[in-house]
Structure formats: C-alpha cells, structure tokens
Amino acid sequence: xxxxxxxxxxxxxxxxxxxxxxxxxxxxxxxxxxxxxxxxxxxxxxxxxxxxxxxxxxxxxxxxxxxxxxxxxxxxxxxxxxxxxxxxxxxxxxxxxxxxxxxxxxxxxxxxxxxxxxxxxxxxxxxxxxxxxxxxxxxxxxxxxxxxxxxxxxxxxxxxxxxxxxxxxxxxxxxxxxxxxxxxxxxxxxxxxxxxxxxxxxxxxxxxxxxxxxxxxxxxxxxxxxxxxxxxxxxxxxxxxxxxxxxxxxxxxxxxxxxxxxxxxxxxxxxxxxxxxxxxxxxxxxxxxxxxxxxxxxxxxxxxxxxxxxxxxxxxxxxxxxxxxxxxxxxxxxxxxxxxxxxxxxxxxxxxxxxxxxxxxxxxxx
DNA sequence: CGACGTGTAAC
DNA sequence: CCTTTTACACGTCG
Numbered sequence: 001x002x003x004x005x006x007x008x009x010x011x012x013x014x015x016x017x018x019x020x021x022x023x024x025x026x027x028x029x030x031x032x033x034x035x036x037x038x039x040x041x042x043x044x045x046x047x048x049x050x051x052x053x054x055x056x057x058x059x060x061x062x063x064x065x066x067x068x069x070x071x072x073x074x075x076x077x078x079x080x081x082x083x084x085x086x087x088x089x090x091x092x093x094x095x096x097x098x099x100x101x102x103x104x105x106x107x108x109x110x111x112x113x114x115x116x117x118x119x120x121x122x123x124x125x126x127x128x129x130x131x132x133x134x135x136x137x138x139x140x141x142x143x144x145x146x147x148x149x150x151x152x153x154x155x156x157x158x159x160x161x162x163x164x165x166x167x168x169x170x171x172x173x174x175x176x177x178x179x180x181x182x183x184x185x186x187x188x189x190x191x192x193x194x195x196x197x198x199x200x201x202x203x204x205x206x207x208x209x210x211x212x213x214x215x216x217x218x219x220x221x222x223x224x225x226x227x228x229x230x231x232x233x234x235x236x237x238x239x240x241x242x243x244x245x246x247x248x249x250x251x252x253x254x255x256x257x258x259x260x261x262x263x264x265x266x267x268x269x270x271x272x273x274x275x276x277x278x279x280x281x282x283x284x285x286x287x288x289x290x291x292x293x294x295x296x297x298x299x300x301x302x303x304x305x306x307x308x309x310x311x312x313x314x315x316x317x318x319x320x321x322x323x324x325x326x327x328x329x330x331x332x333x334x335x336x337x338x339x340x341x342x343x344x345x346x347x348x349x350x351x352x353x354x355x356x357x358x359x360x361x362x363x364x365x366x
Numbered sequence: 367c368g369a370c371g372t373g374t375a376a377c
Numbered sequence: 378c379c380t381t382t383t384a385c386a387c388g389t390c391g
Contacts, residue, residue: 034380044380063378
C-alpha cells in the first residue's frame with residue numbers, strides 16, 4: 001500500500017501561545033527569550049513571531065541584538081517551558097486519533113503515519129490534514145503548517161514550503177521535480193558542515209548529489225552516511241514513523257560568572273538536578289549513566305560520564321556528578337566554566353506503560 | 367560488545 | 378554577544 005506520512009509544525013509556537021494567553025499583546029511583534037541571568041539582557045532568543053522576524057530577529061540570536069533590531073511595539077517575554085509543554089501535550093494527545101502512528105519530534109512538531117487511516121489515498125490524507133488544522137484552531141486557537149509526503153523527509157520538507165498555516169502535499173511522482181534543483185544544504189539533515197564539505201566537492205544541488213560518484217562520497221563520509229546522503233538527495237527515506245521514548249534527560253544552566261570553583265559549580269548542578277528529579281519521577285524511570293556537561297569560557301563543550309548501578313535516586317546522580325566534576329577540573333587545570341549541566345541516560349522504564357510495550361519489543365528484537 | 371567522548375544536526 | 382534539549386553516528390579503548 002501507498003505509504004503516506006504527515007509532518008505537523010505549530011507556527012511560531014511559543015510566541016503564538018503567549019499571544020493567546022495575553023490578549024493585550026495580540027498583533028504585536030513578540031520575542032520569546034531565554035534569559036541567562038548574567039546581565040540584564042544576556043541570553044538568547046527562543047522564538048519570534050512573524051512580525052518580529054520582519055525586523056530580522058531570529059531564534060538563537062542574542063537578546064541584546066534582538067532589542068537593537070526591534071521597534072517600540074515589540075514585546076520581550078520570558079520563556080515558560082512548563083506552560084508550553086502543557087499546551088503541546090493537549091495538542092499531541094488530539095493527534096493520536098488522526099493517525100496510525102504518532103511520533104512527537106519536538107515540543108511543536110510531530111510526524112503522523114496516516115497510510116492506513118487514509119487508505120493510501122492522497123485526497124483522504126489532505127482531508128485528515130484539514131481536519132487536524134481545524135481542530136487545533138478551534139480548541140487552542142493556534143495555526144500549524146502541515147506537509148504530506150511518501151516518507152518523513154518529504155513530509156517535513158513539503159511542510160516547510162508554505163508557512164504559516166500551510167498545507168502542502170508532495171506525491172511520489174512529484175518528488176523528483178520538488179527536490180532535484182534544491183540546494184543540497186536545504187535538505188533536512190544536511191547542516192552547515194556537511195553542506196560545506198559537499199560544496200568543496202563541487203556538489204551544489206540535490207541533483208548533483210544524487211548523481212555523484214558513490215565511491216567518492218564514501219571516501220569523504222563513510223559508507224553509511226554516503227548512502228543516506230544520496231537517498232535524501234532523491235527524496236527517499238525509509239525510516240519509520242515510531243513513537244519516541246526519551247533516551248536521556250539533561251539540564252544545563254549558565255553560571256553567574258566564569259569559575260572553576262567546585263562548590264560554586266556543584267551548587268548549580270544541585271539546582272539543575274531538581275529539574276531532573278521532577279521529570280524522572282513523572283516518567284518513572286531509573287538510570288545507569290550519569291554525565292556532567294562542561295562549557296568553558298571559549299564555549300567549548302566537553303562531557304564526562306560514568307555508568308553506575310541502576311538507580312532512580314537523583315542524589316546518587318549528584319554524587320557521581322561531583323566526582324566527575326573533580327576529575328574534570330583536575331584534568332583541565334586552567335579551564336574555567338561558563339555553563340554546566342547534568343545528564344542521566346541508559347534509562348530504564350519502570351512502570352508498564354502503553355507506550356513501552358512497543359519500545360521493548362523493538363528494542364529486544366534487534 | 368559496552369562504555370566513553372566528540373561531532374553533527376535540529377528545535 | 379554567545380540558550381536549551383535531544384538524538385544519533387562514529388572512533389577508540391578495554
């Protein structure tokens with residue numbers, strides 16, 4: 001049967017959610033900020049709505065820069081992840097009814113396998129997409145953009161072509177003309193580094209990449225990545241839509257000042273661990289591996305990790321983190337840290353959950 | 367093979 | 378001026 005996959009992306013999600021809960025800012029340029037607390041405007045932009053993007057404000061940009069670009073109407077708001085997650089959970093819950101399999105790709109994106117639900121008909125798939133858009137508009141007053149394609153890659157890329165509030169389908173027979181003239185670097189999964197490497201080999205477009213010598217690509221990228229690159233370049237993607245189970249949980253934060261003082265850094269780790277605790281308990285998981293994440297004054301990131309006996313106790317994680325921190329600082333005698341984080345991985349899910357049966361089956365059958 | 371650290375990518 | 382969270386691939390080591 002025809003495989004049909006959908007990708008749903010909530011439009012400027014954080015900014016849109018804020019606009020709904022604060023009617024007084026409706027229609028104004030909105031910038032959602034992650035303040036790091038080092039100075040009044042230190043931090044980065046998480047999302048900007050379309051009006052704010054009109055000034056050149058983009059996610060990842062320093063808040064101070066965004067403020068210079070903005071006009072007097074622009075509203076700067078603090079990022080409130082807990083609230084956004086609530087809204088996201090309600091929406092993702094609704095989507096489960098509309099597909100065979102739901103894969104939540106991030107807080108504001110999901111893939112839906114609708115092959116059966118649509119009976120392999122593109123027309124039915126579009127009807128489903130319109131129903132989803134209407135439902136999200138009616139219940140949450142939010143818009144989304146949906147792409148439909150024969151696989152996840154094409155669904156994702158189709159959705160990008162029309163935003164906000166778009167609906168775009170690329171059928172099998174349209175894949176070639178959709179992708180071949182596109183810059184290779186615009187293909188989902190090909191980032192700056194890979195695009196530059198391709199460029200240096202004279203590969204500009206997806207078409208160039210698709211017909212390039214597989215052997216030459218293997219030399220540069222290795223067999224596996226070379227094959228994936230050439231599949232992507234043809235709009236091919238076999239990866240299944242599957243429910244995701246978190247593999248790791250981490251928290252990272254910015255220190256008030258650059259430091260290599262163990263106590264100061266450990267205080268921050270304790271703070272961050274409180275956030276981990278909440279999620280660990282909610283998910284009812286234990287873990288076997290603990291890592292610390294260290295970002296130095298030059299923004300270089302390094303990690304240290306250790307596998308211990310399985311535990312669900314965050315204090316055990318903190319103890320391990322402290323010893324890793326000691327080790328890290330003695331290995332790096334003149335490095336000061338700007339940011340620090342803690343991560344638990346090698347997760348073991350405790351309670352029998354509906355979502356887990358599938359996961360365990362897949363996991364043990366490999 | 368499992369553990370560990372790094373690089374790449376995306377949000 | 379420079380945030381946060383997650384996933385996955387790969388090389389290396391024992």
